[in-house]
Amino acid sequence: MDASIRAYAAGDQAAVAEICVAALDIEGPGDAAIFLAVLGRRSGTWHVAVVDEVVVGVAIGSTSTAPAGLIGHVELLAVAPSFQGNGIGRLLLRSLENAHRDAGCVQVRVQGNPPSYAWPGIDTRYTVAICLVEREGYERFNDARDMDVPLSPAVVDTAADEARLAAAGIVVRRLEASDEPSIRPWLDTWGGSWRGEVLLTLESAPVGCHVALTSEGEWLGFAAHGVNHPRIFGPMGTAEASRRHGIGAVLLKRCLADQLAAGLPVSEIGWVGPHRFYARALGARFSRIFWLYRKAL
Template structure:
């Protein structure tokens, strides 16, 4: 393809571009087997701000794109503009297309009143904690464009073929102690969502998404049933990406009882039943817990970035 002397044409992407964007993602995201599904996820995230879908084209053909989103201000952070994904066809890399897309998306995020630019997952619809450090050109682009590196995110991998996922004995022991572990049900939604708000952050939204599947992709630990139901633990899987596990939480009063291990193993068993050989525990915090419970090992490393706007 000829490289035009006037540079690429940048415009707002439209649904008709999606087949080409999926193809670009498939070629560029070599460390993500579900790249096409990621595009659909992040495209939906931009529904409230369609202008944050940018495509670069040469000779009328899309050769790169960028997808963004906005997060409302909180008590501790200003309104932020998230750079969710930037990808360029490998055959067209090295010509400044990535930088042109980044600059244009930054401008558009500024027009959406973002005071801070962020390269970090924007839950509940997110694909990564940040930039996978194996995508070296993306790291170089961010750091040469004034972004400051922040906290890193870690994923762990679980070999579902070898992991100990049986929970029968532990569930019996918990039941004798008054705790029932079961699949999340559609009728749980009102009470479950109210309870999830207590966890803060974006977990309520992710938990709610687990209920949108025909078979809910979540399990809960409860004390009591019916109007007396009290949730004491939860775990979800495949909320955004089929192979990813999380989020998960256990009430402090139940920690150490084995509730978390049962919830984790039940979710991983679901993923194995879906035909997966490997699951990823996303944005991991308690590394020791996962290693002990299912033999999880550290896997992907992500760097997050921020950049202040005037």
């Protein structure tokens, strides 16, 4: 089968969305549109595979900076099921590798590139993609785990806990645009991509982030949702000295209350760190597991 690789064009969106629905574990065209919009927030390399003028596959890449140098990311790789097994995925993957090599990248990672990313890595149920990257010399170096929480009014109730925090002089509220100048340096102390992810919530209405602070304005904690998909919760952080107050659980439940009000039956906690906390606080259970891969260039 003769396939060619070319740059993505605006007219390819419908075909690419259809490929994502058919090849990946997403819920339908609406979910695919969200998926692609997230990736479109950042400039990057978008390639499609074409057979007889029909788009049959897509690969999307981006770059980030690490101490070792420039890192290339493979953020999406999907081939229409009826065209899988014909080497099209390999052509797409190698096209991204070549683009990253030309850009000066020292490594390629099959890994999400926060603050905007559709998936952390390869869903372990996407077997053909795992087989492909391993055959192409990628090594698995980490995993990312998501947890699901069924939503109900009882799960998200915080009235008593918020009254307790108020009595201790701790204010809990929704993040506001006017908070950005003061919260930005505090978020920087957390490192990684959390500042960017939290600030993205200011683009939504209502703002998808809840915060805790003292009456004097000292930041104590934050929790965000909907950064990259309406059903995803995270990130969340509480200042270490304040964790004994149960601030994190309150902020978490306020986010889940937003998701419940939006009609979502389940919240998905993305790229989970302290899984015992979520299991204990909410009865959360592991759902999707993603494997992260890398390869030197």
